[in-house]
Amino acid sequence: MTGLDIFVLILMGGGAIFGFLRGFVQEALSLMAWILVVVAVRILHTPIADRLIAPVGSEGGASVLAFASIVIVTYALGRWIAKSIGARSRKSLLGPIDRVLGFGFGMIKGLIGATLFYLLVILVYDSIYDPDDPRPDWLIESRTYPLLNASGNAMVDFVQEQRETIEDEAGTANE
Numbered sequence: 001m002t003g004l005d006i007f008v009l010i011l012m013g014g015g016a017i018f019g020f021l022r023g024f025v026q027e028a029l030s031l032m033a034w035i036l037v038v039v040a041v042r043i044l045h046t047p048i049a050d051r052l053i054a055p056v057g058s059e060g061g062a063s064v065l066a067f068a069s070i071v072i073v074t075y076a077l078g079r080w081i082a083k084s085i086g087a088r089s090r091k092s093l094l095g096p097i098d099r100v101l102g103f104g105f106g107m108i109k110g111l112i113g114a115t116l117f118y119l120l121v122i123l124v125y126d127s128i129y130d131p132d133d134p135r136p137d138w139l140i141e142s143r144t145y146p147l148l149n150a151s152g153n154a155m156v157d158f159v160q161e162q163r164e165t166i167e168d169e170a171g172t173a174n175e
Contacts, residue, residue, distance in 0.1 A: 002142040007117075009144075012110035019106015023098040026086025027105045033078025040074040041067065111147075115155060118148040 019027050045066055052062035089098045125135070139145060 002138050004139060004142040004148075005144050008111075008114045008142075008148065011114045011117075012107050015110025015113065016103050016107040019102040019104070019109065020099050022102055022106075023086050023090045023095070024101035024105050025089040025098055026082050027102050027109070029082030029085060030079060033075055033082055036078050037071055037074045041070050044070050111151060114144075115148055115151040119152050119155065122152070 022030075045063075048070065049059070049063045049066035052065055053059055056062040056065055086098075089095065092098075121139070122135075134140070
């Protein structure tokens with residue numbers, strides 16, 4: 001086993017353990033809290049930043065303060081709701097099922113984290129060396145390399161498809 005294998009196992013195992021402890025309901029609602037943060041920033045950032053320019057004294061400072069305030073308040077509220085609903089779910093009759101599903105969901109989150117790390121390593125490696133050069137031995141000899149490579153390719157393909165769809169829709173709208 002290489003260091004990469006151990007790192008991936010720690011991420012996936014840690015995600016699975018935390019998912020089991022929190023349960024699926026809390027894990028899923030915590031993910032929704034992040035989505036809520038993105039939506040709140042998109043909707044509220046400009047009006048709040050505009051109101052903060054006078055008290056803060058600069059547009060840049062007002063923008064940063066508005067962003068930080070929206071993220072902290074929205075995420076804290078979302079996590080509080082997730083934690084309270086998750087606690088009720090774990091104490092209910094479906095608590096064991098919630099924990100098992102949380103275990104699987106946490107493991108998937110760990111895999112996504114490991115895949116993002118792998119993609120970052122590949123990006124840095126390809127930036128320093130020629131992308132056509134073979135990958136380093138410690139990477140291609142790891143047992144988790146096929147999994148990371150497949151999940152990384154799936155992520156890249158998904159993002160590329162989404163970009164093409166958005167570009168096609170934008171092109172259609174301009175015509």
